[in-house]
Amino acid sequence: QKEVEQDPGPLSVPEGAIVSLNCTYSNSAFQYFMWYRQYSRKGPELLMYTYSSGNKEDGRFTAQVDKSSKYISLFIRDSQPSDSATYLCAMIPMYSGGGADGLTFGKGTHLIIQP
Template identity: 90%
Template sequence: QKEVEQDPGPLSVPEGAIVSLNCTYSNSAFQYFMWYRQYSRKGPELLMYTYSSGNKEDGRFTAQVDKSSKYISLFIRDSQPSDSATYLCAMSDVPSGGSNYKLTFGKGTLLTVNP
């Protein structure tokens, strides 16, 4: 079983739609859960992060982590054409004796928001 699974899409929605992006994982040691946005031929840019379980909201974006199901979600409300990008989930455990965090990424979901 792969460590992190993410539906690659592509996902195409009309402007204003609510978008739901998801990842599942198998490593129960993961404690940090992140969502990155990546535009074409650019580096990943951190969008949201959550430590352990729970929800986190930032403007139109909400991140949810359900550790019991090993399932994380990113919701985008009132989606805009500028949200069109690839969304990557990434996870990390807590390193022993230091702060050398190694991220494990999902494959990314390509989102297009049509005006």
């Protein structure tokens, strides 16, 4: 079993729809959870991050973390064709001594917003 599981898609939805993207994980040490957006042949762009459990909203994007279920989600409201990209979840433990390890990524979900 991989540490982070993410459905690679593709996920195709009409413009204006609400998009739900999800990841599950197995390592309970993960404390910070990130969502990156990656356009074709480009580097990942940090969209949002959340610490531990809870929700965080930024414009049309909402990130949710449920640590009890080891499940994280990203919701995109009023989706636009420009949102078409690969969305990567990533997570990282934070040890008591501070600092951080490398990020552990999911495979990425390829999202297509149809005009």
